Amino acid sequence: MISKMALPNWKNTQVFNRLIFSRCRLKFELKKNISLLVFNLYQVLWYLFLPIALLYFFYRSIKEPGYASELSERLSFYQKDIKGACWCHAVSLGEVRAARPIFDKLLLNGEKLLVTTLTLSGKNAVRLEYQAEIKLGKVAVVYAPLEITFFFKRFLARFKPRCCIILECDLWPVMIASTQREKIPLIFAQAQYPEKGFIRDKKFPFLKASLIEKFDLILAKSERHKSRFEYFGAKKVLVIGDTRFEQNVPVDQISMASKIKKKLLKKCFTVCFASIGKKEFEIIKEIVLALSEKFQDIFFIIVPRHPNDFGKYKTLFDKGLIKVKTRSELMEQKVDFKKMSFDTFEGLLNFSLLWGDSLGELNFYMAMSDIVFMGDSLNNEGSHNIIEPLAIKKPVIVGPSIWGIEFPALEALDAGIIKKISGQKELAAALVEVYHDKKEKNISKTSITKMENFYINNHGASEKFMKEMTNNKFLGFNHD
Structure with missing residues (x-):
């Protein structure tokens, strides 16, 4: 026979359940009200700062008129x-x-x-x-x-x-x-x-x-x-x-870059520092100066990430053994690579650094290179995407900050098709290592096959x- 002491007190249990339910409901309502309060505060701030936002777009329109002409939108x-x-x-x-x-x-x-x-x-x-x-x-x-x-x-x-x-x-x-x-x-x-x-x-x-x-x-x-x-x-x-794995590669840019690499830069080891952010130029400058003193056959390409930096940091590099030629000095901003004459680039070997002051031509710069370092990865900005250089089968180095490209960077690291460095010294050492590998022809077809397979396996988004x-x-x- 079951004793009365073993039986639960259903009345107390129901009271307890109601208390738990009420407490959960109260917490839910409280969080909901806080979220609503934050949302309303966010709206108030937008109303207050609306004149500042409009002034910002007018300021941007000084260099880019499109920001003011369609401000009504x-x-x-x-x-x-x-x-x-x-x-x-x-x-x-x-x-x-x-x-x-x-x-x-x-x-x-x-x-x-x-x-x-x-x-x-x-x-x-x-x-x-x-x-x-x-x-x-x-x-x-x-x-x-x-x-x-x-x-x-x-x-x-x-x-x-x-x-x-x-x-x-x-x-x-x-x-x-x-x-x-x-x-x-x-x-x-x-x-x-x-x-x-x-x-x-x-x-x-x-x-x-x-x-x-x-x-x-x-x-x-x-x-x-x-x-x-x-x-x-x-x-x-x-x-x-x-879907970046499905982006079309600009064939005309790649074709012209391949000609330049084969005919002009064939004997050079070419490094592309792609999409470089503000806090990285000093670091890249030290590496470029050190490598140019150590090796006579290195050609550098530097592409700033932001158009505002196109003319801002060039003078950092135009010193000592480094002779800089800007992309805008070589040709007009808007060009048709398909119709362009190869003669445009004949004088490139008189210089040791090409400054990429143009938009939409990153593939052109990377295709001329033996290795690509992806910028915004030394300055805690999360890195530029690595899919573009992998699409044209270029070895890639990234810095410690890759939070912005977590996919596919972590997967690419696991597959062994990109290299991650911790800072300036490791980056310089990695470039020297690839330099010697190229000279000794140690870059295997296996690594290229790995890149191709990685790219194919991630297609179809x-x-x-x-x-x-x-x-x-x-x-x-x-x-x-």
Whole structure:
């Protein structure tokens, strides 16, 4: 017989459960209210700083007039009209280029595209790549409105997009909240969540969760990124990889660079310091000066990451044994590499350093090289992407800061196809090692095969994107 003492006190248990439920509900409501308070404060700050934001764009327009001529778009006044399109937000030039395979697949599927961006370079890239589609009314590109609810309400009322696809890692609270409020499907594609941001966001997880939970579908670059989104309560996360593995290589640039390498730089060991950031120029200068004193047959190429730095740091290198020639001195800014004469570069050997002061020609500089060092990786900026040099089978070195390219950098390190160094001394030593390997012809075909296989194995992100968009019924209906 079971004693009365063994029986639970159901009344007390129910009271206890109610207390637990009430406590959980209270915590939930508290976090929800704090998130709402932070969001409202964020809105107030945008209203207060709106005049400063407008002044900033006027300042940028001194060098780039496009920032002022279409400023009304930032305030949600648009002349273009393209309703029912797939709205894709790509913050700048890099994201626009990376998203091109996605744009092409959507157009092939019969969709119309509304592309928003924040920069003039991103906007111009869409205009250049999709001139015919823009004329036919299949594509429109505009600046995204500033982060004020009223602006986004007017934006959404004008364009009535069928879905919103945010690319890479550009999350704007008002954009996301306004889109969800209008019951427009929200997709986060090419989604990445760097470890640096993840550690920061874990301090106040409910704030990040209030954004992540609004997405109907997140298409992440890797399993690492997927697990971080899931930590903050994402509804549905799938891994598709990175469409940068599908980007077209500029054949004309590569062809001209190959001719220069074979005919002019054949006997030289050529190092390309690609996409160099502000705090890296002094470090690179020390390495260049040291190597040029040690070896007489090294040719250097330095490509600043930001156009504002094109003329700013050149004088650091134009001294001693180093003779600098700028790309702008060799030829006009806008050139057709297919029609260009090889004679343009004949005098290049009279110099020891080519200064890459041009946009959109990084592949040209890298294709001339024996090895590429990827910039913004010595200055805690997370590094420029490594996919471009791997696409043209160039050995790659990166610095310690690779949080911005965690995928595919960690996978590439595991595969043994890139080298990571800790600082200036290791970078100099690594370049000397590759120099001797080239002279002794120790660079094996195996390493090139590894690069090719790595590139092929990571191909196909845009196909996976289309499959998931169709499976989740975000595409394939209401075509005009």
